[in-house]
Amino acid sequence: MLTSFLITGHGSLNAFLHARGLSETAGCLCGNPSEDWQHVLCVCPLYADVRDLDGLRIQQSTSGDWIVAETLMNQDSMELLENYARTIFSRRRTLRHGQPMPDTH
Numbered sequence: 888m889l890t891s892f893l894i895t896g897h898g899s900l901n902a903f904l905h906a907r908g909l910s911e912t913a914g915c916l917c918g919n920p921s922e923d924w925q926h927v928l929c930v931c932p933l934y935a936d937v938r939d940l941d942g943l944r945i946q947q948s949t950s951g952d953w954i955v956a957e958t959l960m961n962q963d964s965m966e967l968l969e970n971y972a973r974t975i976f977s978r979r980r981t982l983r984h985g986q987p988m989p990d991t992h
């Protein structure tokens with residue numbers, strides 16, 4: 888598992904909260920039905936401009952699963968992951984508080 892990512896903010900994602908009755912929705916602000924760490928880390932368009940899957944050494948298998956084993960084996964990609972997590976969780980907080988959406992087009 889993505890240790891740093893989880894420590895930084897996994898517990899505040901809606902899919903996690905919703906499963907425990909702590910959020911009214913499991914969905915993401917972008918409209919995706921589930922806001923889980925894989926969505927936020929690998930897919931969500933709200934963070935596309937700061938995402939660097941190559942740098943993070945994250946790969947997608949032919950079956951669509953995200954492979955993060957390489958990320959955890961490498962110092963550089965772990966640091967990148969920490970920075971990415973910090974960026975997206977601070978952006979997420981801003982979005983939640985009714986700020987204008989960033990231009991994702």
Ligand SMILES: [Zn+2]
Nearest residue numbers: 915917919931
């Ligand atoms: Zn999203």
